[in-house]
Amino acid sequence: MTTIHDVARASGVSISTVSRAMSRPEQVNATTRERVLAAAAELDYRPSTAARSLTSGRSMTLGLLVPDITNPFFFDLIRGTQGRSATAGYHQILIDTQESVELEQHHIAASAKESDGLVLAASRLTDEALAAAARTVPLVAINRSTPGVSSVVIDTPSGMGQAVDHLASLGHRKVAYLSGPRSSWSNARRWRAVQQAARRTGISARQLGPFPPTREAGAAAADAAVHAGVTAVLAFNDLIALGVLRRLFDRGLSVPEDMSVVGCDNTFGSDFCHPPLTTVSAPIEQAGQLATDMLLALLRSPVPSPRVHELPAVLTIRGSTGPVPRPRRSE
Amino acid sequence: MTTIHDVARASGVSISTVSRAMSRPEQVNATTRERVLAAAAELDYRPSTAARSLTSGRSMTLGLLVPDITNPFFFDLIRGTQGRSATAGYHQILIDTQESVELEQHHIAASAKESDGLVLAASRLTDEALAAAARTVPLVAINRSTPGVSSVVIDTPSGMGQAVDHLASLGHRKVAYLSGPRSSWSNARRWRAVQQAARRTGISARQLGPFPPTREAGAAAADAAVHAGVTAVLAFNDLIALGVLRRLFDRGLSVPEDMSVVGCDNTFGSDFCHPPLTTVSAPIEQAGQLATDMLLALLRSPVPSPRVHELPAVLTIRGSTGPVPRPRRSE
DNA sequence: TTGAAAGCGCTAACAA
DNA sequence: TTGTTAGCGCTTTCAA
Numbered sequence: 189m190t191t192i193h194d195v196a197r198a199s200g201v202s203i204s205t206v207s208r209a210m211s212r213p214e215q216v217n218a219t220t221r222e223r224v225l226a227a228a229a230e231l232d233y234r235p236s237t238a239a240r241s242l243t244s245g246r247s248m249t250l251g252l253l254v255p256d257i258t259n260p261f262f263f264d265l266i267r268g269t270q271g272r273s274a275t276a277g278y279h280q281i282l283i284d285t286q287e288s289v290e291l292e293q294h295h296i297a298a299s300a301k302e303s304d305g306l307v308l309a310a311s312r313l314t315d316e317a318l319a320a321a322a323r324t325v326p327l328v329a330i331n332r333s334t335p336g337v338s339s340v341v342i343d344t345p346s347g348m349g350q351a352v353d354h355l356a357s358l359g360h361r362k363v364a365y366l367s368g369p370r371s372s373w374s375n376a377r378r379w380r381a382v383q384q385a386a387r388r389t390g391i392s393a394r395q396l397g398p399f400p401p402t403r404e405a406g407a408a409a410a411d412a413a414v415h416a417g418v419t420a421v422l423a424f425n426d427l428i429a430l431g432v433l434r435r436l437f438d439r440g441l442s443v444p445e446d447m448s449v450v451g452c453d454n455t456f457g458s459d460f461c462h463p464p465l466t467t468v469s470a471p472i473e474q475a476g477q478l479a480t481d482m483l484l485a486l487l488r489s490p491v492p493s494p495r496v497h498e499l500p501a502v503l504t505i506r507g508s509t510g511p512v513p514r515p516r517r518s519e
Numbered sequence: 520m521t522t523i524h525d526v527a528r529a530s531g532v533s534i535s536t537v538s539r540a541m542s543r544p545e546q547v548n549a550t551t552r553e554r555v556l557a558a559a560a561e562l563d564y565r566p567s568t569a570a571r572s573l574t575s576g577r578s579m580t581l582g583l584l585v586p587d588i589t590n591p592f593f594f595d596l597i598r599g600t601q602g603r604s605a606t607a608g609y610h611q612i613l614i615d616t617q618e619s620v621e622l623e624q625h626h627i628a629a630s631a632k633e634s635d636g637l638v639l640a641a642s643r644l645t646d647e648a649l650a651a652a653a654r655t656v657p658l659v660a661i662n663r664s665t666p667g668v669s670s671v672v673i674d675t676p677s678g679m680g681q682a683v684d685h686l687a688s689l690g691h692r693k694v695a696y697l698s699g700p701r702s703s704w705s706n707a708r709r710w711r712a713v714q715q716a717a718r719r720t721g722i723s724a725r726q727l728g729p730f731p732p733t734r735e736a737g738a739a740a741a742d743a744a745v746h747a748g749v750t751a752v753l754a755f756n757d758l759i760a761l762g763v764l765r766r767l768f769d770r771g772l773s774v775p776e777d778m779s780v781v782g783c784d785n786t787f788g789s790d791f792c793h794p795p796l797t798t799v800s801a802p803i804e805q806a807g808q809l810a811t812d813m814l815l816a817l818l819r820s821p822v823p824s825p826r827v828h829e830l831p832a833v834l835t836i837r838g839s840t841g842p843v844p845r846p847r848r849s850e
Numbered sequence: 851t852t853g854a855a856a857g858c859g860c861t862a863a864c865a866a
Numbered sequence: 867t868t869g870t871t872a873g874c875g876c877t878t879t880c881a882a
Contacts, residue, residue, distance in 0.1 A: 191859055202869045207861060217867055237633050238578065239859035241569040242874045249612070257601055260787065263594050270588055270615055279612045279633065281580070284601055302568050302610065430791060456591065460761060462793035522875055533853045538877060548851055570875035573858050853882080858875105865870075 190233045199227035210235060249279045250483065251303035253295055255310050257284040259401060259427060260455040261472060265309055265330065268476020276484050278304070287369065287400075289313060293321075300325040305483045307476070308332065312371040322494075326486045328479045332373045338486065338494040340479045343501050344374065344452055345381030347468030350503040351422055351450045352385035352393070354466070359512035360391060360420045360448065366409040366432070367397030368424030375424055378452065382422055394418070399428055406431015413447065414439070419512045420448035426458045429465055433508065437462075444510030454504055463507030470501045521564045530558035541566060580610045581814065582634035584626055586641050588615040590732060590758060591786040592803060596640055596661065599807020607815050609635070618700065618731075620644060624652075631656040636814045638807070639663065643702040653825075657817045659810045663704045669817065669825040671810045674832050675705065675783055676712030678799030681834040682753055682781045683716035683724070685797070690843035691722060691751045691779065697740040697763070698728030699755030706755055709783065713753055725749070730759055737762015744778065745770070750843045751779035757789045760796055764839065768793075775841030785835055794838030801832045 196203045201224060208216045209224040216224070227233075241247040250273045254262040266282065273280045281303060285292040289312050299306055305326035311318055315334040321327060322337045329339040355363055365382045368375040379395055386393035396412045399405040401424060410432040413421045423429035429451030436443055443449050443463055451458055451467035458465040478497055527534045532555060539547045540555040547555070558564075572578040581604045585593040597613065604611045612634060616623040620643050630637055636657035642649055646665040652658060653668045660670040686694055696713045699706040710726055717724035727743045730736040732755060741763040744752045754760035760782030767774055774780050774794055782789055782798035789796040809828055 189859095193859085203860080204862080204870080205868060208868090211861080215867080220867080234629070234632050236573070236859050238569050238572040239874090240861080242567070242573050242859080242876085243861040245874080247569065257598055258594075260594075263589075263591075266613070267588055270613060274615070279614075281610045282597070282601060282613045283610075284605065298565070301565050434791060457788040457791065460765060460788065460793070461791045520875095524875085534876080535853060535855095535878080536851085539852090542877075546851080551851080567875050570858090571877080573860085573875080574877040576858080851882105854880090856877105856879085858877085861872105861874085863870105863872085866868080 190231045192233070192235070194231055195224065195228045195233045198231060199224045246304050247302055248277060249281055249303045250480070251281050251283060251295075251299040251306045253283045253285055253292060253299070253306060253308050253311075255285050255287045255292075255312060256401070257282070259425075260457065261425065261427075261453050262309060264455060264472035265476040268473040268478075269307055269480045270476075272477045272480035272484070276480075278484075285312075287312065287371075289317075289371065293317065296321045296325070305487055307479045307483060310372060310374065312369075326483060328483045328486065330475055330479050333496055336494055338482055338496070340475045340482065340497045340499065342470045342472070342475055342499045344468050344470055345377045347470075347501040347503050348378045348381040348422060348452065349385040351466070351468060352382055352391070353389060354503060354505060354509065355420045355422075355448060355450070356389035356391050358420075358448065358510060361512070362392050362418045363420040363422060364394050364396045364413050364416055364418040366399060366406075366413065366421050366423040366428050367395050368399065368401045368428070370398050372401075372424075378422075378424060396421075397424075399424070401425050401427050403427050403431035403434070406433075407435040410435035410439070414441070418447075420450070420509070422450040422452070424452060426451035426453050426455045426465060426467055429467065429508075430457065430461055433461060433463075433465070443508050446513060448509040448512075450509060459506070466506045466509040467504055468501050469504045471499050475499055521562045523564075523566070525562055526555065526559045526564045529562060530555045577635050578633055579608060580612055580634045581811070582612050582614060582626075582630040582637045584614045584616055584623060584630070584637060584639050584642075586616050586618045586623075586643060587732070588613070590756075591788065592756065592758075592784050593640060595786060595803035596807040599804040599809075600638055600811045603808045603811035603815070607811075609815075616643075618643065618702075620648075620702070624648065627652045627656070627658075636818055638810045638814060641703060641705065643700075657814060659814045659817065661806055661810050664827055667825055669813055669827070671806045671813065671828045671830065673801045673803070673806055673830045675799050675801055676708045678801075678832040678834050679709045679712040679753060679783065680716040682797070682799060683713055683722070684720060685834060685836060685840065686751045686753075686779060686781070687720040687722050689751075689779065689841060692843070693723050693749045694751040694753060695725050695727045695744050695747055695749040697730060697737075697744065697752050697754040697759050698726050699730065699732045699759070701729050703732075703755075709753075709755060727752075728755075730755070732756050732758050734758050734762040734765070737764075738766040741766035741770070745772070749778075751781070751840070753781040753783070755783060757782035757784050757786045757796060757798055760798070760839075761788065761792055764792060764794075764796070774839050777844060779840040779843075781840060790837070797837045797840040798835055799832050800835045802830050806830055
């Protein structure tokens with residue numbers, strides 16, 4: 189393996205000059221620099237990241253923690269963060285915390301050593317734990333805001349409010365919110381938004397669940413909704429909504445004729461399922477990019493004061509919502 | 520930050536004893552060990568990975584290179600590799616090579632320093648380049664086999680053959696293969712399998728494309744297929760097939776009444792699109808797990824001889840294929 | 851079973 | 867502008 193010493197020898201300079209030529213080219217004489225760089229290229233020299241991070245204290249690695257790697261929401265996020273960290277010359281390590289608070293805690297503590305900073309997606313930590321973590325390692329949270337922590341928040345609640353308005357204007361009077369995980373901050377916000385909009389429009393909204401944010405759980409959610417006698421459901425996320433669609437179909441019910449369905453996030457698949465899902469479009473990839481940019485900024489200038497960025501989300505109406513079913517008359 | 524020295528001081532031993540207590544507990548006296556471990560826990564000591572990898576030469580990191588992070592095929596793969604590397608105590612770094620040979624080359628060379636090994640998904644490298652890379656760094660390829668390189672290959676070609684049989688038995692006589700990227704090894708294999716099966720069953724198969732493996736490209740593919748006058752298409756992957764479905768719908772054509780559509784891989788979405796896609800089910804997640812296991816084995820015992828594992832893929836028939844349209848009679 | 855000491859490859863004062 | 871040198875935190879001989 190080629191080391192800095194080999195390059196130094198080959199170009200007839202000291203190792204510090206090589207080091208400078210690599211890291212701060214402007215600090216070395218142009219001709220020397222060229223000679224060193226040529227030798228380095230010749231020998232195919234690549235600085236050891238281990239040694240580099242040992243001395244510099246920086247690993248040029250960013251961590252992305254997601255609660256469930258199988259959820260398409262996080263795919264979009266991964267795209268966003270990966271792109272930005274790559275451009276900035278950082279590697280990204282990807283960690284699945286499997287919806288477990290303990291695992292998340294553990295990985296935050298562990299990653300603090302390997303990464304220069306962390307992006308936490310949909311953290312399940314308590315406010316205190318999250319704030320404490322933010323004091324340990326530079327960190328930006330996505331869809332999880334708490335004092336003392338920089339974050340990017342997607343305003344899906346307002347989209348959910350729009351969805352309730354939409355349903356009300358279609359004549360629905362009884363709707364249900366299909367709740368996501370209890371520990372999800374977004375879930376609480378969405379349900380609150382649904383309640384407020386329901387009050388405002390004078391319709392009745394109840395909560396069903398909680399359900400795991402998966403397609404499988406959508407089946408149970410669908411049954412619960414039918415049993416509750418509502419004419420429309422707003423799901424915590426598209427995955428649950430997709431599961432609802434499937435279960436309703438299997439039970440011989442039509443969407444939106446028998447039941448209207450609204451998803452949330454507009455993740456992969458929600459536009460080509462059947463019928464296409466009315467959902468709240470969240471700029472997830474952009475959120476990932478923004479969070480990475482904020483983290484990068486944090487690394488440059490240690491925390492002036494935590495920032496919270498809110499990204500708008502807007503209702504996208506597609507085929508899964510329609511007028512409330514009229515009571516049939518026998519002919 | 521707590522270092523090995525702090526723990527040594529706190530427990531009244533030398534740093535080498537602390538080091539041993541952490542890395543090779545059996546080499547240190549039980550009572551001493553307990554004392555050291557207690558002190559370490561007390562001080563919340565975590566060995567620096569940088570220092571560790573500098574001395575040990577191992578980074579406990581595995582790299583996963585994918586050509587396109589937005590392709591659902593790779594999501595399933597990420598799941599598989601991530602799970603296994605996590606269990607083995609390795610971090611995973613994720614790299615998007617953006618379908619670029621140069622970027623792939625670059626990242627392989629770069630990652631060789633940071634990672635202990637690499638999983639290359641659908642490598643676009645030439646045989647020589649790939650074999651050369653494998654000599655540089657422990658590596659397992661997925662869906663890309665070449666002498667001297669360990670790999671996991673999913674037998675989608677045989678599934679494609681089954682698909683042709685299936686179409687033939689439905690009465691189709693003219694089908695098209697919607698080609699993926701030229702540099703894709705899988706693409707060549709699939710097209711060959713389609714040709715062979717077509718010859719065997721006595722139907723005509725032609726190739727259309729190449730098309731980028733995206734939903735967007737599926738639109739162009741659909742138009743090309745209609746223009747070619749075929750009654751069925753077999754797409755390089757589900758993404759293209761999904762795009763075809765959409766385009767056909769937009770053009771007012773029905774699937775499978777006017778055209779049968781077959782996808783490949785059975786990735787997320789292919790079961791809930793409309794109509795559900797007949798496709799070749801590839802055990803992608805399992806491939807990711809297997810590749811990681813093989814890589815881990817490689818790390819333990821340096822290459823006995825490269826292994827190739829083939830995983831079976833089987834045709835899954837759903838709603839997007841049906842009998843060939845009968846010429847309508849006017850009534 | 852333990853400790854002393856020599857690095858691993860690099861960066862960053864400090865001197866020259 | 868360049869070189870010398872002292873580490874960064876750890877692992878690993880080698881002795882004791």
